[in-house]
Amino acid sequence: MTTEDMTNRLETVRAQYELYKERPFDLTLARGIPSTEQLKLSEALINETPIENWYSKDELDIRNYGGLFGIQEARELFGLLLDTEVEETFVGGNSSLQLMYATLNHLMFTSSNPWIKEEKVKFICPSPGYDRHWFMLDHMGIEMIPVELTGNGPDMETVEKLVSQDPSIKGMFVVPTYNNPTGETVSDDVVDRLAGMHTAADDFVIIWDNAYVVHHLRDSKKQAKNILEVAKRELNPDRVIQFVSTSKMTLPGAGVAAIGASEARISELALTFSKQLISFDKLNQMRHVLFLKDKETIEKHMAKHAEILAPKFDWIEAILSAYFHGERQSFIEWTEPDGGYFVHLTTQDGCATEIVEKMKEIGIELTPSNAAYPYGINPKDNSIRLAPSFAKPDDLEIAMEALCTCIELVTLEKSLN
Ligand SMILES: Cc1ncc(COP(=O)(O)O)c(C=O)c1O
Numbered sequence: 001m002t003t004e005d006m007t008n009r010l011e012t013v014r015a016q017y018e019l020y021k022e023r024p025f026d027l028t029l030a031r032g033i034p035s036t037e038q039l040k041l042s043e044a045l046i047n048e049t050p051i052e053n054w055y056s057k058d059e060l061d062i063r064n065y066g067g068l069f070g071i072q073e074a075r076e077l078f079g080l081l082l083d084t085e086v087e088e089t090f091v092g093g094n095s096s097l098q099l100m101y102a103t104l105n106h107l108m109f110t111s112s113n114p115w116i117k118e119e120k121v122k123f124i125c126p127s128p129g130y131d132r133h134w135f136m137l138d139h140m141g142i143e144m145i146p147v148e149l150t151g152n153g154p155d156m157e158t159v160e161k162l163v164s165q166d167p168s169i170k171g172m173f174v175v176p177t178y179n180n181p182t183g184e185t186v187s188d189d190v191v192d193r194l195a196g197m198h199t200a201a202d203d204f205v206i207i208w209d210n211a212y213v214v215h216h217l218r219d220s221k222k223q224a225k226n227i228l229e230v231a232k233r234e235l236n237p238d239r240v241i242q243f244v245s246t247s248k249m250t251l252p253g254a255g256v257a258a259i260g261a262s263e264a265r266i267s268e269l270a271l272t273f274s275k276q277l278i279s280f281d282k283l284n285q286m287r288h289v290l291f292l293k294d295k296e297t298i299e300k301h302m303a304k305h306a307e308i309l310a311p312k313f314d315w316i317e318a319i320l321s322a323y324f325h326g327e328r329q330s331f332i333e334w335t336e337p338d339g340g341y342f343v344h345l346t347t348q349d350g351c352a353t354e355i356v357e358k359m360k361e362i363g364i365e366l367t368p369s370n371a372a373y374p375y376g377i378n379p380k381d382n383s384i385r386l387a388p389s390f391a392k393p394d395d396l397e398i399a400m401e402a403l404c405t406c407i408e409l410v411t412l413e414k415s416l417n
Contacts, residue, residue, distance in 0.1 A: 056282070
């Protein structure tokens with residue numbers, strides 16, 4: 001595009017934006033939560049799943065206290081998601097984030113070698129990643145070191161170099177399947193290297209947050225290799241602590257979360273949980289067992305979610321590729337995930353914050369720009385997360401068209417300056 005072409009085009013785009021400003025919307029693509037239509041898929045969990053037997057397979061009265069590790073049938077069910085044996089599976093309450101927090105809290109204060117004794121504790125943060133992971137680390141005073149993602153997981157050369165040299169690096173977060181927000185799944189090679197790498201800290205942990213383990217959008221289903229198995233083979237059995245939950249399978253407000261790790265780790269964590277509570281909600285665990293049953297039932301249930309979600313991702317793809325081709329192709333890059341809940345946009349450097357602000361001015365809320373980076377700091381200012389799940393299809397179309405205008409407006413203004 002010549003400067004003259006750009007100036008002319010900018011006038012047209014500005015006029016379009018002014019029209020939006022005159023009649024602002026009231027929409028959000030900020031929240032990665034299931035739509036009401038998706039929640040309906042699990043109403044039967046509450047309304048049509050009567051518990052007829054109050055005793056679990058391991059003879060616990062599920063109405064009463066007891067069974068801190070979870071009822072046996074729930075440990076079996078979650079073992080299917082975590083690829084773990086019953087003894088390696090701990091089933092908790094409704095939030096995997098809370099289990100992660102409790103785990104980190106234990107490692108920081110109450111483990112046999114608590115990190116709090118060290119001068120500094122650092123974590124590797126594959127970025128763009130999940131902002132709530134970064135909030136958690138920041139809250140605990142753990143220093144965050146961003147490492148770029150490659151499309152197949154974290155850049156392993158950088159990870160290996162850092163962790164082999166610095167004993168204050170105590171761990172890292174990984175979202176192995178359909179990462180929030182890039183949608184990528186870690187390759188087998190990355191799994192092998194993470195499980196086997198030399199770490200200067202001998203108590204290095206990987207918080208393996210498999211929140212989207214069965215959340216496929218396409219037939220080409222992706223799944224990260226079983227890291228615990230590799231870690232055991234590499235004689236690092238306690239390195240990996242895996243987490244899953246049914247938040248985006250059934251009801252986020254009333255789901256069930258679980259941990260998968262070596263038997264030693266599970267015992268250690270159970271001990272720390274025993275100081276916090278007597279047992280989690282076993283009735284809800286049982287309801288989930290009756291509702292989700294087995295692998296086949298889970299697959300069928302998740303296919304219904306995909307039926308609702310996939311068209312939204314298709315829309316985003318269609319609208320972006322129709323708008324940003326030819327001369328405008330370089331304005332933006334976007335992911336086309338096979339699963340999970342997000343599309344990640346990479347804008348031209350220095351444009352993301354202004355695009356999100358421009359959207360806000362016309363009444364469309366996006367996740368704050370660069371929130372996927374530790375401390376919300378991304379020197380390139382080029383990261384925007386789209387969370388289309390909650391939006392109605394018509395609203396999504398409107399929001400995406402407005403977003404295209406805002407991206408073009410900001411990119412042209414920056415180029416001409
Ligand atoms: C990567 C990731 N982990 C965890 C969660 C939340 O999990 P839970 O509801 O089990 O606490 C989310 C929700 O968006 C997520 O994206």
